[in-house]
Amino acid sequence: MSVEASFIEVDHCQIHKQGQFVCGDVFLSQKAQGDRVVSVLADGLGSGIKASVLASLTTTMAARFISSDIDITRAAEIIMETLPVCKERRIAYSTFTIVDMDRKGSTRIIEYDNPPYILLRDGKVLEISKQAVPLRSFNDRQTFLQYSSFHVHPGDRIVICSDGVPQSGMGIKPHPLGWGMDRVEEFLVSELACEPEISARLLARRVVHRALQKDEGKARDDTTCGVIYFREPRRTMVITGPPVSRERDSELARKAQEFSGKKIVCGGTTAGIIARELHADVKVDLTSLDPEVPPPSTMAGIDLVTEGTITLSNLCGLLEGDLAGGAMGQENRPGHPLRRxxxxxxxxxxLDSDIIDFLVGTRINDAHQDPNLPRELEIRRNVVKRICRILEERHLKETRIKFI
Structure with a gap:
């Protein structure tokens, strides 16, 4: 795989300290000029609202400065000057890790008092030399950044975390001093050995889940893990709605058949057209009944078949809410599996894909003109545009829409 064909997948998972309502860790990732992706993890001192506000301020400033190519030393000094300092411990109220990576693999990492990042290559931990960059003295205390610059290879992963991960399980057997970064590395290596192609989202979730287990199900600190995965892009096509004319039904089915990647069909009418043209059967999966969303179906050659507008509208809510911030809610804690x-x-x-093509039929579906349907049920093309916007802005995906 050539470097130019690579994609930067970024995702994270986090859980707030037991007894708090917000997380004092903040993870932010955004695209920048030059095919770059800038990711920042900030850990506000303490927990709760105050920590969250200071961590949010840190991530916003850091992402903006690095995206604008401001000198990293100067950017860090501005952040340090802006943040208040704890009177007792004489340290800044937020620590941070910044990862700046472009599509050719050029990578810079800046660290300030967070746990060290982990670079995984070929299923093993790779050590990278770091440069200690002195900053101006703040409150009579010499401050240093850790700076790394290197090229990642296709398949490499960079894992960053807040101290809630290595310190999980502290004071509890069998790790009274905490899980520790060495054991975190061992866990990551074992996960990759079992599932070499694991997504950034799932790997981050597993790290936080294991840290929560170390804390016996009650997080003793804000816990966040972010993963940056440099790899070949994963492609998915979503087909929804019948073509504008019945003469184009065969074209719709042919595009589905010829697409190289995962294929999803949303809509009973659409599924019926493709099944008819490809001589396939559609079978409803009655094992996945849900009070809010119609059950999915199965069809040979298609990875997922769902109902149309209701499912897509629910998808918007998931992408904007439950799955938008990487938060591990109550339903995701041990013993509380996700609704499937x-x-x-x-x-x-x-979310496990990178480049998503939407093939949208423009024939009006008579079922959607029923006045008894919920008011928020949007027409197909509008809800697809909304989904694309959410995927691009919040999840850094590449989307394309083609109407047929």
Whole structure:
């Protein structure tokens, strides 16, 4: 695989300290000029609202400065000057890690008092030399940044975390001093050995899940893990709605058949057209019944078949809410599995993809003109545009829409 064909997948998972309502860690990732992706993890001192506000301020400033190519030393000094300092410990109220990577693999990492990042290559931890960059003295205390610059290879992963990960389990057997970065590295290596192609989203979730287990199900600190995965892009096509004329039904089915990647069909009418043209059977999966979302179906050659507008509308809510911030809610804690309805399965497939093509039929579906349907039920093309916007802005995906 050539470097030019690579894609930067970024995702994270986090959980707030037991007894708090917000997380004092903030993870932010955004695209920058030059095919770059800038990711920042900030850990506000303490927990709760104050920590969250200071961490949010840190991530916003850091992402803006690095995206604008401001000198890293100067950017760090501005952040340090802006943040208040704890009177007792004489340290800044937020620590941070910044990862700046472009599509050719050129990578810079700046660290300030967070746990060290982990670079994984070929299923093993790779050590990278770091440069200690002195900053101006703040409150009579010499401050240093750790700076790394290197090229990642296709398949490499960079894992960053807040101290809630290595310190999980502290004071509890069998690790009274905490899980520790060495054991975190061992866990990551074992996960990659079992599942070499694991997504950034799932790997981050597993790290936080294991840290929560170390804390016996009650997080003793804000816990965040972010993963940057440099790899070949994963492609998915979502087909929804019948073509504008019946003469183009065969074209719709042919595009589905010829697409190289995962294929999703949303809509009973659309599924019926493709099944008829490809001489396939559609079978409803009655094992996935849900009170809010119609059940999915199965069809040979198609990875997922769902109902149309209701499922897509629920998908918007998932992408904007439950799955938008990487938060591990109560339903995701040990013993509380995710609801596996059709909308959640659809969201999972899209978040595990990088380049998503939407093939949208423009024939009016008579079922959607029913005045008894919910007011928020949008027409197909509008909800697809909304999904694309959410995927691009919040999840850094590449999307394309073609109407047929």
């Amino acid at each position: 309805n059709a909308a959640m399965r659809l969201a999972t497939m899209l």
